[in-house]
Amino acid sequence: xxPRAHDRGRLRKRLAKAFFRRSxxxxxxxxxxxxxxxxxxxxRIVEVExxxxxxxxxxxxxxxxDRNAVMYGPPGYxxxxxxxxIHWCLNFVCEPEGSASAVLIRAIEPTAGLAAxxxxxxxxxxxxxxxxxxxxxxxxxxxxxxxxxxxxxPPFELLARAGSVEIVAGPRVxxxxxxxxxxxxxxxxxxxxxxxxxxxx
DNA sequence: TGCCCGATTAACT
DNA sequence: GTTAATCGGGCAA
Numbered sequence: 001x002x003p004r005a006h007d008r009g010r011l012r013k014r015l016a017k018a019f020f021r022r023s024x025x026x027x028x029x030x031x032x033x034x035x036x037x038x039x040x041x042x043x044r045i046v047e048v049e050x051x052x053x054x055x056x057x058x059x060x061x062x063x064x065x066d067r068n069a070v071m072y073g074p075p076g077y078x079x080x081x082x083x084x085x086i087h088w089c090l091n092f093v094c095e096p097e098g099s100a101s102a103v104l105i106r107a108i109e110p111t112a113g114l115a116a117x118x119x120x121x122x123x124x125x126x127x128x129x130x131x132x133x134x135x136x137x138x139x140x141x142x143x144x145x146x147x148x149x150x151x152x153x154p155p156f157e158l159l160a161r162a163g164s165v166e167i168v169a170g171p172r173v174x175x176x177x178x179x180x181x182x183x184x185x186x187x188x189x190x191x192x193x194x195x196x197x198x199x200x201x
Numbered sequence: 202t203g204c205c206c207g208a209t210t211a212a213c214t
Numbered sequence: 215g216t217t218a219a220t221c222g223g224g225c226a227a
Contacts, residue, residue, distance in 0.1 A: 051208075062224075065222080066223095067222060081208085082221060082222075083208065083221090084207065084210080085221035086210075086221085089209085134209050134210060135210075173208075175208055
């Protein structure tokens with residue numbers, strides 16, 4: 001029996017680099033419901049935001065710098081930056097190389113490695129373990145040292161969602177420029193999002 | 202070189 | 215509701 005036949009039905013498809021080589025506005029909603037693991041710790045993605053290089057709120061809007069260099073590389077890699085000098089935030093580089101566009105991973109529903117997450121986060125509240133970009137990185141143990149790593153190889157593991165999901169969109173969180181663009185996507189009804197979605201986008 | 206602001210969070214009043 | 219923690223980028227001098 002081939003490995004493929006063995007895996008069928010048991011394991012979901014791993015997201016390859018080609019998955020990310022599309023518009024951020026296609027990749028972002030397609031990530032909702034996918035499973036993100038880092039060293040085996042993680043869960044189901046329930047909230048993301050799209051950042052296009054033409055977007056004034058994007059780090060790549062004003063051109064390449066030391067910090068955003070990974071955004072200018074090929075798709076399918078992790079762009080990790082420090083936020084407010086304290087937190088780490090995880091992004092997936094998308095679109096053809098040079099587009100400098102990415103998707104910010106804002107929240108996941110914890111499903112694997114709960115004990116490790118609680119230890120790193122210092123709280124037992126499951127809902128608060130990964131509900132926010134900074135909290136998510138803390139729970140999974142992701143830091144700036146992981147900036148530039150490929151998403152289709154360890155320590156990362158990304159699995160496509162199983163079946164269909166209902167997706168909601170709304171304005172992004174914590175930005176002042178282009179704050180009206182509805183480029184935040186979430187899993188309908190999830191209690192693990194960082195902030196509730198309005199009824200209308 | 203110095204100063205202000207930000208894709209945040211937790212601990213305050 | 216407000217504020218501190220604390221780092222890189224952007225812009226003024």
